[in-house]
Amino acid sequence: MHLACLPRFPLTTLPTPLQRARNLEAAVGPDAPRIYLKRDDLTGLAFGGNKARKLEYLVGDALASGATVLVTEGAAQSNHARMTAAAARLAGLKALLILDARHGAEIAGNLLLDHLLGAEVRIVPGAAERAALMARIGDELRAAGERPYVIPTGGSVPLGAAAYVAMVAEMTLQLLALGEAPRRLYFASSSQGTQAGLVVGASAFSAPYGVRGVAVERPVDALKAECARLANETAQLLGIDASFTAGKIALDDRHVGAGYGVPTEEGLAAIRLLARTEAVFLDPVYSGKAMAGMLADIRAGEIAPDEAVVFLHTGGGPSLFAFGTDLLESGDGIDA
Ligand SMILES: Cc1ncc(COP(=O)(O)O)c(C=O)c1O
Structure with missing residues (x-):
């Protein structure tokens, strides 16, 4: 693999924390799995993010x-x-x-x-x-x-996606230290660079988890094809002998709502829940919808209580300040 040989200008403070979200687990209920937050909202550059x-x-x-x-x-x-x-x-x-x-x-x-x-x-x-x-x-x-x-x-070209191959290596060491082998890795997926990098990294480092993107736009078939293409080009760039097909890309489009950039009630509820349990801020366009997707799967019993999941928090917090009205008008209101 040629990852270490790529030209790289330092911008981040790594590794980002991998934190257990015990208050969130308690709010989800007795059947909650162990939930970890991989805090890429804290990558260190200008309010952070993937x-x-x-x-x-x-x-x-x-x-x-x-x-x-x-x-x-x-x-x-x-x-x-x-x-x-x-x-x-x-x-x-x-x-x-x-x-x-x-x-x-x-x-x-x-x-x-x-x-x-x-x-x-x-x-x-x-x-x-x-x-x-x-x-x-x-x-x-x-x-x-x-x-x-x-x-x-x-930034969804092979060079950008390579960064998420490196992130898998980083998190592998953190999971090893914790003695955890999570079942799934959830995150917001849009232009596919993050997902392509994660898919390549999960394959290269034999990750125990399934890489589960939560889509924030449609059409999902085209996105899966784009992800596979980008994953193949990224693997090639890094000299990794692996190939990927659209049929194997896991991308859930049930939480997009009306479309890209349009908040959903369940996404806004997820933002409030994370703020009030973990004091972590999600956003209405990406990470709120992704968290809603993970919570829906947990509530549907797709992850057993004795398993672990990781939510990759890809950032986006600054856009909260452009969506105050949506948050105020939704659910129980911002002050509840
Ligand atoms: C906060 C946040 N999360 C997730 C994503 C999705 O990442 P990607 O475009 O690599 O799929 C983005 C992309 O803009 C983002 O800003």
């Missing part, structure tokens, strides 16, 4: 290629965009963020942080305009004398 790990390799590559500006895209509340802007600052690069306003573009949460970090932010109305601008931005920047390094949505 993208910090990916960006270490992507920024390493950008610097090696002589880039002057990182360019990426996403929704206005993109965690990936916020962390790209932060990574650029640390690496002495500029950041250009192309964000679409489909789910709102209030200057709050991540978008506020993008501005604080001094990134150049271009807001476009929708997906088509975003794709069109991404297609021409390289030429525009080169004409202005810059050397752009373009990071696709979510």
Whole structure:
């Protein structure tokens, strides 16, 4: 494996904690399994999250290629965009963020942080305009004398996914120290870089757990195909002799709700539950929906009380501050 040989610019404080969530277990009830939280919301870069790990390799590559500006895209509340802007600052690069306003573009949460970090932010109305601008931005920047390094949505290319192969190695040691062999690893899955890396890592390090993504968008068949493709390219990059097919990718789309970026009642309830049991903050777009998915499986008896599960907390907390109204209006209200 060539993981250690990849160019890497340090951005994270690792390992992130792997914590038992005993208050959450008590709230779930007597049939709860042992629940662990892998705290990738604490990766250490600008409010943390999974993208910090990916960006270490992507920024390493950008610097090696002589880039002057990182360019990426996403929704206005993109965690990936916020962390790209932060990574650029640390690496002495500029950041250009192309964000679409489909789910709102209030200057709050991540978008506020993008501005604080001094990134150049271009807001476009929708997906088509975003794709069109991404297609021409390289030429525009080169004409202005810059050397752009373009990071696709979510940093989900083999170099980014490789970071989650490394995370499996990190967590393997933590589980060994705890004497735990969890049944499943749950997490929010979107542009597939995280899931592809986890799938490759779980195979390479003989993980005891099934890698179980909880989708935050559709269509799930296309996402599974993308995950398998990315996993195969990541394995190839790292010299790992393994291959993956879409049929073997576990991605649960029952908790997406109305679509990407639209909060669900069960996701908002999961946010409140984690805050009130573990003082851990999830978010409405990703980790809240993923936690709702894990809790639904536990309540359906899919994990036995004598087993363990891990929830990989991929971050996203800053977007909470752009969803205050949804949280206030949902369930028992924010003050209950
Ligand atoms: C908080 C959070 N969780 C999970 C994900 C999903 O990661 P991936 O895009 O690698 O599937 C993202 C992606 O933006 C995210 O911001």
